[in-house]
Amino acid sequence: MNPPIPKIPLGSSGIQSSRLAYGCWRIAGAEGAPEPDNQQKKIGLNAIIAAFEAGFTLFDLADIYGAGWCEIIFGQALQEVPEMREKILIATKCGIRKPDTPAIGAPYRYDFSAEYILDSCDGSLKRMGVDHIDLYMLHRPDFLMDIQEVAKAFSKLQQSGKVSSFGVSNFTPTQVNLLQSALGSRLLVNQVEVHLLDPFTLTDGTLDQCQMNRITPMAWSPLAGGRLDVERFDYGADHELKAKATRLRSIMDPLAEKYRVTWAEIALAWLLKHPAKILPVIGSTQPKRIKMAATATDFEISREEWYSLLEPALGHRLP
Numbered sequence: 563m564n565p566p567i568p569k570i571p572l573g574s575s576g577i578q579s580s581r582l583a584y585g586c587w588r589i590a591g592a593e594g595a596p597e598p599d600n601q602q603k604k605i606g607l608n609a610i611i612a613a614f615e616a617g618f619t620l621f622d623l624a625d626i627y628g629a630g631w632c633e634i635i636f637g638q639a640l641q642e643v644p645e646m647r648e649k650i651l652i653a654t655k656c657g658i659r660k661p662d663t664p665a666i667g668a669p670y671r672y673d674f675s676a677e678y679i680l681d682s683c684d685g686s687l688k689r690m691g692v693d694h695i696d697l698y699m700l701h702r703p704d705f706l707m708d709i710q711e712v713a714k715a716f717s718k719l720q721q722s723g724k725v726s727s728f729g730v731s732n733f734t735p736t737q738v739n740l741l742q743s744a745l746g747s748r749l750l751v752n753q754v755e756v757h758l759l760d761p762f763t764l765t766d767g768t769l770d771q772c773q774m775n776r777i778t779p780m781a782w783s784p785l786a787g788g789r790l791d792v793e794r795f796d797y798g799a800d801h802e803l804k805a806k807a808t809r810l811r812s813i814m815d816p817l818a819e820k821y822r823v824t825w826a827e828i829a830l831a832w833l834l835k836h837p838a839k840i841l842p843v844i845g846s847t848q849p850k851r852i853k854m855a856a857t858a859t860d861f862e863i864s865r866e867e868w869y870s871l872l873e874p875a876l877g878h879r880l881p
């Protein structure tokens with residue numbers, strides 16, 4: 563049996579989360595797929611339950627994942643394992659609107675209007691069959707964000723008990739500052755893309771701000787969405803990407819052997835070592851891999867090993 567996954571506080575709050583989160587984006591099948599069939603729903607249920615049994619206590623969702631099906635399947639898992647709800651934190655997101663919704667001809671867009679945020683939250687609560695969300699995030703920055711309007715919506719959600727705390731996703735540091743300036747409570751997380759194939763948040767100020775202001779950076783696609791799986795990933799004509807992934811793996815694989823893990827846990831250990839306390843969001847739907855990911859918290863790579871992966875990740879030598 564695995565040792566329990568260690569816990570960390572979320573942002574500047576006292577809320578404790580497992581050091582890794584489980585991401586539910588893929589549990590209803592490929593993005594854009596039709597309604598999942600029973601077999602796909604079972605895969606999703608098994609993945610959630612495997613993550614819970616492995617000690618994950620933070621589950622990441624969004625209203626748009628699987629066109630709502632991911633939240634529905636997640637709600638079914640809560641029914642199947644009733645003791646789960648009080649032991650975990652539910653994180654979900656709103657703010658992205660798909661084309662042709664609610665009316666034909668509407669474009670793909672972001673919407674942080676108070677009305678849309680409030681309606682979206684009700685939709686998520688209903689799909690999951692829960693009475694509150696622990697962490698509610700704005701999915702992608704709305705170019706028309708009116709911070710007073712967002713603050714109004716957040717305060718209504720908090721006062722009604724529907725949401726306990728808030729975060730953002732894919733926000734730049736200035737966008738975080740802008741929104742924070744209107745809020746009465748601290749944003750706890752900024753969920754951003756961070757992985758070895760594109761570690762831009764190391765240099766654009768995102769992780770600096772997280773460390774300085776005690777905002778937890780949740781890392782989405784910590785394994786680059788499978789693109790480090792050089793044996794299986796289909797790179798098509800993107801030879802440059804394949805070469806970069808192959809170069810990284812030539813350093814990761816001997817480390818995996820040394821620590822008796824797989825390359826995936828080395829990718830996670832690289833994120834976990836960062837002092838901003840990056841919280842990787844695991845996206846595999848295979849129970850064996852989900853459980854294995856938890857072992858990334860059992861060891862720490864050295865400063866030298868971390869840097870040996872940085873140069874191929876950046877794609878150039880350090881000056």
Ligand SMILES: NC(=O)c1ccc[n+]([C@@H]2O[C@H](COP(=O)([O-])OP(=O)(O)OC[C@H]3O[C@@H](n4cnc5c(N)ncnc54)[C@H](OP(=O)(O)O)[C@@H]3O)[C@@H](O)[C@H]2O)c1
Pocket residue numbers: 584585586587588622623701731732753754781782783784785786787788789791824826843844845846847848851
């Ligand atoms: N906020 C945002 O804008 C945003 C955007 C994207 C994602 N997210 C969140 O981040 C979560 C994780 O994203 P992700 O799914 O792209 O993460 P990921 O962990 O980087 O990628 C998971 C993918 O890699 C594959 N994979 C290949 N080899 C693997 C191995 N050895 N171990 C584990 N997985 C392996 C998995 O396949 P198998 O399933 O076959 O293992 C799966 O298809 C999502 O579920 C979602 O919650 C947020």
